[in-house]
Amino acid sequence: MDVFIPAAPISPLRQRLIDDMTMREFSRSTQNNYIRDVGRFATFLGRSPATATAEDVRRFQVEQREAGVPLPTMNAIVSALRFFFTHTVDRPDLARKLVKVTYPRKLPVVLSPDEVARLLGATTCLKHQAALSVAYGAGLRVAEVAHLKVSDIDSERMLIRVERGKGGQYRNAMLAADLLTLLREWWKAGRQQGVMYPKGWLFPGMHAGKPISTRQLHRVVVEAARTAEIAKRVGPHTLRHSFATHLLEDGVDIRVIQALLGHAKLDNTAFYTKVATRTVRTVTSPLDKLGLFMPDQGTLGG
Template sequence: MSSYLSQVPANSLRQRMIDDMNMRRYSRETQRNYVRDVARVATYLGRPPDTATAEDLRQFQIDQRASGMGVPTMNSIVAALRFFFTHTLDRPDLSRKLFTVKHPRALPVVLSPDEVARLLDATTCLKHQAALSVAYGAGLRVAEVAMLKVRDIDSERMLLRVERGKGGQYRNAILPADLLILLREWWRVGRQQGVMHADGWLFPGQHEMKPISTRHLHRIVAEAARSAGITKKVGPHTLRHSFATHLLEDGVNIRVIQALLGHAKLETTAFYTKVATRTARAVISPLDKLALLPAPQPQVSPDG
């Protein structure tokens, strides 16, 4: 068991928190992050986190900020602590003492369709190409790709069932025809290799009974991008960003994109309008309609 788990004081308390997250169908990665972040408080206090006072939490956040911790990390810890105090300890009064920090959201890195094609072609094996193709072709989060099972492929309705997305939500993602062909080829090869089973993971890890890790998927993307000569800083989520942006540029309704991505708020999806350059280029400026500049005159040759 990892050290951060052992720092959460009592096994019963730790298990209670895990049970609370399981009831709400939180993903395995979210559970790991939440337990780790509650352990930060235990380490900071030098005692169990269920003994924390409002002043303890206030000082903890002040010291976080003073240490130069990034805002996204600080806000992630707040989400974990709010869950712990609200659901596991039934202390919403302490949860209300925690605050999130607003910060300007950086524009996501988006690949062009040509760059996506080069990246997918630069993968070193069929399994890796299929996994990254799912991330781009269906717009899945990296944890959602990792947790897919063979039975989640619905070839009759051309859908991928995402059983435990962010927040434990269920949804259907699209299954493009070319992606289905690729996944069927991976199924054939995986069966020959003895790592694919009808009730197993779509992308098994080093041990076939466990799924591929999100960390491994990050490495696969980074190595493929390097091999493809792509200098942008990319990760698996870059493929999801590119999926949403390319759909928006192709005129797909933003509400449809919101549903495909599993976004709870439309404003989250609307953020992609800031990077949809093809959409911006298609807009005719009102200045062009004023016809302020004289029309170009036809060129007259010296011979008349």
Template sequence: MLEDMAIRGLREETQRDYIRFVRSFAAFLGRSPDAATAEDIRRFQVHQAESGVQPPTINCSVSALRFFFTVALDRSDLSRRLVLVRHPRKLPNVLSVEEVGRLLEAAPGPKYKAALGTAYGAGLRVSEVAALKVGDIDSTRMLIRVEQGKGRKDRNAMLSPQLLELLRLWWREGKRRNVMLPHGWLFPGRNCLEPMSTR
């Protein structure tokens, strides 16, 4: 299964999750999961539902087990037995302008203020913010280049004048502290050769 995931270029986090879900299924069965039956799959999904496992987690386990049965074992007959759980999609709570302002003001320094501002202002995920390099900021075209974001896709995000000013403040402070390298990370970690942690 690990080889099959590597061949298909699944991310490390995805591989870890898939292995964790297959292990969970094996623990439920009490035997090797390659000996599972259609009834075992049904019992496992009933067990998940009765145990209070949330729909997104159940659906992740379905993806992992479908990969396991279809790709690793070539048993698509079993993968078809797995059922996705429908769940209501709710709109996320969106912070007001005042709340965002208070959040940015509470940041412990210019680096974190700029990082939070980038996440909010450009709509980037935390992993995308941490992976930004200095050269990804294009102030001429007012764009932020996001390389290998979700789904390993490159994309551009809009750069507002306010965010550019915030990034420039951080740039000056980072240069003053000697943590900003010419082609390095926009938000370096404790070691300036490494990116800031997503935590």
């Protein structure tokens, strides 16, 4: 005989945190991450995080570092706790005690235009090819691609409306003519398959009422890269990195790229200058201008 076990009730403090995040239109994934990370701190304390002291916060961060918690994870927890202390329990004094750790960013993996073409050509169906083409052609994050609706495609203004970008921000992304052609082909095919609706998801999942998952899109990219014999370690975000880098190499103003990517800080966009190899090759070294050395005088690099 099955016994019904009711779900554990949500504590008033946790509900308050959820309400604070919902009011600010945080995405579901961000809310889940914040709840998890505040829960980590509560487990460390062994009591309500609302009763924390400055010493508790310090000990928590020291223990995390000694336990070998990855630095990006530590910084993500800091963001969650700062929000909790600032907005949910009105303890900004504790929020100021939290320390974000600086660490060198790894250079992103970027595909060449030829590799992008091979990857897109190696997809197994029109839906997947269209989804990855949006990621590259408009520079969207994987979650943004997954949650696009048919109505977000504005063919008159040649824009893609990204309603819920990172941090709940709204923006317009570019819609290339070739991408629009591909999306129209997918629209026709999707209608014939009975999975596309005027007010529905642009890329439906297993059920038309739900969008494709980010996990599925990741698998699609990995499998396509394997088929295309691309040895680099790639994921959906690789296409966004490639979009930004290729625009930079083509001479597009970095502030324009910042707006297209939806970056809040120019520093995040400027990071792509480190991988824009074509841009480096267009610069003339001051040594070359001296004219001291003649070309083809040896075999180094020949």
